[in-house]
Amino acid sequence: MKEKIVVIGGGIAGLTAGIYALKAGFEAQIYEKNSIPGGECIGWNRKGYHIDNCIHWLTGTKKGTQMYDLWKETGALSDETEYAKINAFYTSTHEGKSVTLYNDLEKTKKELIEASPEDEEEIKKFIQYVEYSKQCLFPAEKPMEMWGIKDYISMGKDMADMPKVMKEYSKISLGEYALRFKSPLLRKMICDYLPKEYCAYSLLVSYATMADGNGSIPMGASLQMSLRMEKRFKELGGKIYYNKGVDSIVLKNKKAEGIKLEDGTVVECDYVIPAVDSNLLFNRFIPKSYMPSDFKRAYDNAKDYPVISGFQIAYAVSVNYDRGETVFIDIDPIKVGNRTFDRMYVKAYGYDPIFVKDNKQVIQTCISQTDEDFEIWKSMSKEEYREYKEKLIAAVSERIVKSFPELDGDLEYLDCWTPLTYERYCNAYHGSYMSFVSTPQAKQIKFNGRIKGIKNLYMAGQWTGSTGGLPVAAASGKFAVQRLLKDIKRDINI
Numbered sequence: 441m442k443e444k445i446v447v448i449g450g451g452i453a454g455l456t457a458g459i460y461a462l463k464a465g466f467e468a469q470i471y472e473k474n475s476i477p478g479g480e481c482i483g484w485n486r487k488g489y490h491i492d493n494c495i496h497w498l499t500g501t502k503k504g505t506q507m508y509d510l511w512k513e514t515g516a517l518s519d520e521t522e523y524a525k526i527n528a529f530y531t532s533t534h535e536g537k538s539v540t541l542y543n544d545l546e547k548t549k550k551e552l553i554e555a556s557p558e559d560e561e562e563i564k565k566f567i568q569y570v571e572y573s574k575q576c577l578f579p580a581e582k583p584m585e586m587w588g589i590k591d592y593i594s595m596g597k598d599m600a601d602m603p604k605v606m607k608e609y610s611k612i613s614l615g616e617y618a619l620r621f622k623s624p625l626l627r628k629m630i631c632d633y634l635p636k637e638y639c640a641y642s643l644l645v646s647y648a649t650m651a652d653g654n655g656s657i658p659m660g661a662s663l664q665m666s667l668r669m670e671k672r673f674k675e676l677g678g679k680i681y682y683n684k685g686v687d688s689i690v691l692k693n694k695k696a697e698g699i700k701l702e703d704g705t706v707v708e709c710d711y712v713i714p715a716v717d718s719n720l721l722f723n724r725f726i727p728k729s730y731m732p733s734d735f736k737r738a739y740d741n742a743k744d745y746p747v748i749s750g751f752q753i754a755y756a757v758s759v760n761y762d763r764g765e766t767v768f769i770d771i772d773p774i775k776v777g778n779r780t781f782d783r784m785y786v787k788a789y790g791y792d793p794i795f796v797k798d799n800k801q802v803i804q805t806c807i808s809q810t811d812e813d814f815e816i817w818k819s820m821s822k823e824e825y826r827e828y829k830e831k832l833i834a835a836v837s838e839r840i841v842k843s844f845p846e847l848d849g850d851l852e853y854l855d856c857w858t859p860l861t862y863e864r865y866c867n868a869y870h871g872s873y874m875s876f877v878s879t880p881q882a883k884q885i886k887f888n889g890r891i892k893g894i895k896n897l898y899m900a901g902q903w904t905g906s907t908g909g910l911p912v913a914a915a916s917g918k919f920a921v922q923r924l925l926k927d928i929k930r931d932i933n934i
């Protein structure tokens with residue numbers, strides 16, 4: 441009889457773990473609290489329009505990379521997958537001027553220098569280091585603790601210029617980096633996309649991924665990708681149980697022997713892979729005393745290890761924006777949560793027919809939120825929450841129209857969602873949809889997915905790697921199965 445693995449959570453990490461468990465010859469079952477797969481990687485419909493929650497870029501869309509192989513293996517992508525024809529990362533506007541980070545780095549260089557000749561040297565350096573950062577490819581073949589000397593030599597060759605990037609940009613935050621530019625517009629541009637507390641290299645690597653054609657958006661959007669992975673899991677013989685919230689992991693003699701569902705049912709198994717938020721794992725599924733010290737340090741110090749969420753609104757508009765553009769704009773200051781914002785973005789989704797209905801397309805906006813903002817949302821009564829959202833919707837709509845006068849009278853409100861939505865839907869810590877942010881002052885969280893003192897338990901999920909995101913989540917699912925295989929002395933090549 442096959443040994444049985446139970447995976448908790450049907451997000452990208454859980455689906456990947458399930459698929460690789462089946463490929464390795466185990467019986468695999470996934471228990472998911474919601475009624476559909478995908479976790480954070482989903483979308484939903486309002487008034488007949490599709491709203492996307494996740495993919496702004498998917499690292500691993502370039503053939504020949506290890507991450508592409510993983511996406512292909514899990515059914516997320518195939519050689520036939522079509523991608524959105526978007527030719528830029530984003531555009532920043534400020535005081536009537538704008539600059540765009542195109543996928544074509546030469547074009548960007550020219551535009552940035554034209555916008556700010558006095559920053560020419562810093563701009564050239566930025567572009568050069570983005571070019572170096574194209575070498576930064578996500579290693580998805582096996583967990584790093586299983587690397588041998590050959591793997592390190594090969595990485596050293598492939599990523600020869602990355603140490604320069606890390607030396608130059610890992611010790612400063614984006615906020616500090618922005619100050620190297622004289623132009624107020626370029627300063628805004630540097631801090632627009634990622635929170636200013638992030639290490640500066642994060643922006644370079646993200647932009648390089650897009651510019652290298654390794655961060656495209658699959659047509660059909662996030663939910664369809666999750667459904668493709670669910671299909672692959674089921675085709676391989678896996679069983680996924682929806683609306684089955686897990687209450688805890690059953691431990692006996694310091695060994696995971698099953699899970700207890702919220703309805704009291706106990707499901708026995710040989711191995712458990714929790715692919716959920718780490719806060720849920722360590723504060724509910726197993727006793728807190730098992731939390732590794734690196735995680736404790738991060739949870740106890742939100743300043744150095746912040747998490748991010750967002751306040752988001754979706755509208756339908758009849759203006760035809762077909763380039764999939766993300767545009768950052770100046771706004772009259774607006775307080776959202778505990779902080780006041782003078783920038784926000786508007787993203788037009790007309791690049792994919794899934795977001796278009798009756799010649800109208802979806803546009804969305806997001807104002808980033810963090811731990812201190814979450815406290816404000818959390819402190820509200822149901823009625824206060826409803827009123828607060830309504831006030832913000834009016835304020836944000838007014839600001840969009842001020843920057844895009846063509847949308848006056850054309851904004852059809854569809855939906856809004858907040859950090860509390862992510863907490864409710866995915867049990868996400870402080871509503872965060874990534875893991876701890878990489879700040880210059882934070883120490884790297886080192887974690888190999890095993891929980892000291894508990895056998896047969898292998899953690900997966902984006903929280904196993906700093907900053908999180910889809911590639912971290914997916915690779916963590918595969919790595920959890922490989923760690924188990926290693927422990928039972930089986931071949932890890934699956």
Ligand SMILES: Cc1cc2nc3c(=O)[nH]c(=O)nc-3n(C[C@H](O)[C@H](O)[C@H](O)COP(=O)(O)OP(=O)(O)OC[C@H]3O[C@@H](n4cnc5c(N)ncnc54)[C@H](O)[C@@H]3O)c2cc1C
Nearest residue numbers: 449451452453473479480496497686873901902909910913
């Ligand atoms: C607005 C937004 C934009 C994003 N943009 C990008 C992007 O462009 N690129 C990128 O790489 N990443 C992006 N991300 C991040 C990405 O979505 C996440 O990193 C990834 O989906 C996390 O996957 P996961 O499986 O680790 O966790 P989750 O998606 O959180 O999955 C965990 C699953 O566990 C389930 N669960 C929770 N509690 C229980 C329980 N008690 N019992 C059973 N099941 C439970 C949840 O319902 C969920 O399905 C974005 C996220 C958001 C929200």
